[in-house]
Amino acid sequence: MQESGRPRLAVYKLSSCAGCQLQILNVEDLLLDIAAAVEIAYFPMASRQMDPGPYDIGFVEGAVTSPEEIQRVKQARQQCRLLVALGSCAAFGGVPANKNRFAQRVVEQQVYQHPEVLNSVEARPVEHYVRLDATLRGCPIHPEEFLELVKGALIGATPRLPNYSLCLECRLRENACLFAQELCLGPITAAGCGALCPRLGRSCQGCRGPAEGVNLAGFARLLQEKGYERAIIQNQLGKYAAAAPGVALAMAALRWEEERR
Ligand code: SF4
Numbered sequence: 001m002q003e004s005g006r007p008r009l010a011v012y013k014l015s016s017c018a019g020c021q022l023q024i025l026n027v028e029d030l031l032l033d034i035a036a037a038v039e040i041a042y043f044p045m046a047s048r049q050m051d052p053g054p055y056d057i058g059f060v061e062g063a064v065t066s067p068e069e070i071q072r073v074k075q076a077r078q079q080c081r082l083l084v085a086l087g088s089c090a091a092f093g094g095v096p097a098n099k100n101r102f103a104q105r106v107v108e109q110q111v112y113q114h115p116e117v118l119n120s121v122e123a124r125p126v127e128h129y130v131r132l133d134a135t136l137r138g139c140p141i142h143p144e145e146f147l148e149l150v151k152g153a154l155i156g157a158t159p160r161l162p163n164y165s166l167c168l169e170c171r172l173r174e175n176a177c178l179f180a181q182e183l184c185l186g187p188i189t190a191a192g193c194g195a196l197c198p199r200l201g202r203s204c205q206g207c208r209g210p211a212e213g214v215n216l217a218g219f220a221r222l223l224q225e226k227g228y229e230r231a232i233i234q235n236q237l238g239k240y241a242a243a244a245p246g247v248a249l250a251m252a253a254l255r256w257e258e259e260r261r
């Protein structure tokens with residue numbers, strides 16, 4: 001904390017689309033209240049002024065995809081008393097981690113004209129390299145949860161962010177269940193979005209990552225029994241959470257069982 005007595009906040013960006021940072025900026029009314037309560041010391045997307053650390057609370061957006069980002073995330077850990085993953089890229093590898101399923105050079109050659117200038121590694125969540133104090137789920141995050149977390153940090157309270165399955169939230173809202181007709185990831189996805197997609201008649205795409213304690217391998221097997229091909233299951237499970245613990249294992253188990261039939 002600085003002499004002003006206000007906690008110092010930092011927002012770092014790694015490999016990401018910046019959508020989660022944009023969500024923070026989208027709550028501009030409330031951001032003014034926050035700005036009065038905390039000192040926004042490092043937030044390159046929002047301000048040209050970048051004050052050096054240490055910081056009280058740091059948010060990291062994006063997956064770690066290069067040796068430079070490995071160093072940056074380690075530095076962020078050293079600079080911040082509390083370090084928070086901001087969104088699914090930082091928490092589970094998110095969309096960038098889909099590239100891990102292919103040979104590194106193959107992907108790069110398909111996407112970039114001059115892949116030889118790249119210096120990238122497999123996309124990993126922040127926690128692969130450093131300890132985290134909290135995670136804000138979502139692609140993008142929900143601004144209310146960001147505010148909840150900042151307020152919690154200000155008063156020293158642990159924010160209550162849901163970690164149970166989306167189906168509970170969806171059923172409480174009395175949405176019609178889509179599971180019989182569509183590949184809905186609600187049973188294994190963490191709640192907290194208000195079951196937005198099922199509410200609009202669309203299946204859950206898993207953007208908030210796996211809920212705590214879910215049986216990913218069992219769910220993948222269930223989908224296969226329902227007639228979905230392994231590639232489809234892998235695409236869906238991995239869309240936002242390819243590097244989440246348990247996803248690769250669930251897919252390996254499915255492949256193993258398939259090869260032994
Ligand atoms: S989690 Fe989604 S919205 Fe946030 S940075 Fe990653 S891709 Fe963008």
Ligand code: SF4
Nearest residue numbers: 167170177178184186
């Ligand atoms: S629609 Fe999806 S999230 Fe909602 S109850 Fe059915 S399976 Fe669960």
